[in-house]
Amino acid sequence: MLERKQLKDRTYITFVLPADTPPGPVSVVGDFNDWQPGTHSLAPREDGTRAVTVALPGKSVHSFRYLAADDHWFDDEHADSHDGINSRVHT
Template sequence: MIKRSRLFGNKTRVTFSLPKDNPVGPVSVVGCFNGWEPGRHELQPRRDGTRTVTLNLDPGEYTFRYLATGGVWLDDEQADRIDGHGGRIVLGHAQ
């Protein structure tokens, strides 16, 4: 799941969320915003049964995927679109 909240100025707070145990093990969101670096933005467990990570992003179009244990790649069905490179989100004036 992807939740977006406009911040003061032109930034958007984007929260990436998955169920606590699906998939099992650590999961990172990786994409063009972090150089596709695994572990840099790992989803953390929350009391509501989910795990999330939140990023503050400038306007633009971003490609991302989730990377789970064992090199398993996942796309988010709530992305603005999904193609062969992963999910894409469009923020701010780039919409």
């Protein structure tokens, strides 16, 4: 799931997943962090989910995927769109 907060020329996107699905550490990896795993790792929240927030330029489109333990890549079914293999977020 994606949560959004617009502030001036930036959009803060919070990437949210259930706390234990998939198990183990998960990071969001995309063109906004040069596809570097571990740069934006999801952390537990009090509501039973885990999340990470990334500030992105307004009026832009970004590709991303999630990377879990054991090199398990997966998409966000709630993304704004998909471009084949990647999820997409529109700010």
